[in-house]
Amino acid sequence: YCGKEMAGKVEKVFKFVVVGGGIAGVTCVEQVSKTLEEFDVEERPSSVLEEKFPNLIVIHSAVKSLHTESHSVETADGRVFGYEKLCICSGGRPKLLTQENPHVLGIRDTDSAQEFQKRLSKAKRIVVVGNGGIALELVYEVEGCEVIWAVKDKAIGNTFFDAGAAQFLIPSLEVDKPEKTAPCKRPRYTTEEPAAGASQIFTPGSALGPDWHEGIDLQGAEQVSRRVSVEYQCEVEKIVTSEELHNPQQQTLRLENGSWPVYIQLTNGKTFGCDFVVSATGVVPNTEPFLHGNNFAQADDGGLQVNDQMMTSEPDVYAAGDVCTACWEHSPMWQQMRLWTQARQMGWYAGRCMVSHILSEPVELDFCFELFSHITKFFNYKVVLLGKFNGQGLGSNHELLVRCTKGHEYVKVVLSGGRMVGAVLIGETDLEETFENLILNQMDLTQYGEELLNPDIDIEDYFD
Ligand SMILES: Cc1cc2nc3c(=O)[nH]c(=O)nc-3n(C[C@H](O)[C@H](O)[C@H](O)COP(=O)(O)OP(=O)(O)OC[C@H]3O[C@@H](n4cnc5c(N)ncnc54)[C@H](O)[C@@H]3O)c2cc1C
């Protein structure tokens, strides 16, 4: 459609339209709703939101196309809505090793997690490929099934920590998990069934986020506890299904590896037969429906580029969460990672920017983008990552202080020019608040040297 044609089809013009019902979309909606009267949100967040904000209209249909010229979006059910300001919060989807291979699964939303669980319950061996968040969680949580874990690197968990932390964590894979503590009480927005007549276009659901596996039984077909073998420094050469093994050239794989639905050949020369492969290999931003006919600047990772006001390169179009790439000049202690906390912060801040721009008020980059901080759990340890926790972008211009007590805690501090610029805290270290302050205030710590990590000094009191 050309701009004029589209404008003629507009059913209603809203001040704000937010696309996507994940954490970024929901927080963006909450933010704009508090401030202004009228707005709208696409896709299907919970009706909880509509009850909370009477000025909110939820449209249960995916956005099919965006027409920035006429400031309108078309939904899958053929309706067209105008906007004054639009925020795209369409998230991401798994970046799979191969597309359309029924033996290769990704995990992103409730549906894909349920499919994984169903397949796992009948599986005796799975291969997990990838070395980030999902792989770390899966290999620890899955029981009753052999897990082969293929990683590109020399150590596990490359997206979150260094080889030292990996060495600290690895023994946890060899012992049984402790009994589960209290179940997760984090409130969730759940996805509803689409209303009758809703679009049949496939859009992924919202990402599962923290604690996703708490309510899911990750049990394989066998009565054994966790059994994980890590294959280091290798990638996937090819994935061959059992049907493809009819090809005589591949017969040897079957003979050597027994009879499995699928075989995965790694670049280290090993081949494993398994029930299925989990591709835990990162995320691609969901940009497709918005690109056609528009002029969005995209970052190398495929995300919509946003500036320090969360604005894309198209007028009046903002983006937040996994779909966007933060292209402003970052604070020296912050970097983008596609995480729940960042999606929430971005959604909230984008909402604030949209409102401020409508009211012609100035807005400054929010303080939360000053310092990277992430709290999570891996292998049943609390993990806190602060600032340039892996010396990102510092080259050789940094030094490390490490304190480690096997099975108890791992503390790593990154110093640059005598000042703390990052930290990894694993276990109940109680250091996060003090370290966060030391990173933010950039105090010169040269005089303390290694004493900084002396366990006999109560550092909290010291810097109080
Ligand atoms: C298994 C798993 C575990 C995770 N664990 C953690 C963790 O422990 N800690 C952490 O910080 N992060 C974690 N993450 C990452 C975190 O969940 C995501 O970074 C975050 O949820 C992204 O939020 P979002 O709102 O940007 O995107 P999403 O949650 O992906 O939401 C996007 C929304 O947009 C909708 N949408 C897409 N296309 C359209 C369209 N065309 N029209 C309308 N709507 C559309 C989707 O249906 C969805 O509602 C995890 C992710 C996964 C997959």
Ligand SMILES: NC(=O)C1=CN([C@@H]2O[C@H](COP(=O)(O)OP(=O)(O)OC[C@H]3O[C@@H](n4cnc5c(N)ncnc54)[C@H](OP(=O)(O)O)[C@@H]3O)[C@@H](O)[C@H]2O)C=CC1
């Ligand atoms: N507790 C937490 O904080 C959790 C966070 N998440 C988040 O959810 C999202 C999805 O998680 P996940 O899929 O694990 O993504 P991540 O980005 O965390 O990790 C992807 C991993 O796959 C590797 N990889 C990429 N391509 C290939 C390939 N072709 N072959 C082998 N390895 C490859 C990457 O290596 P390289 O980096 O070298 O490219 C990286 O180790 C991420 O944004 C993640 O941060 C998920 C679960 C838990």
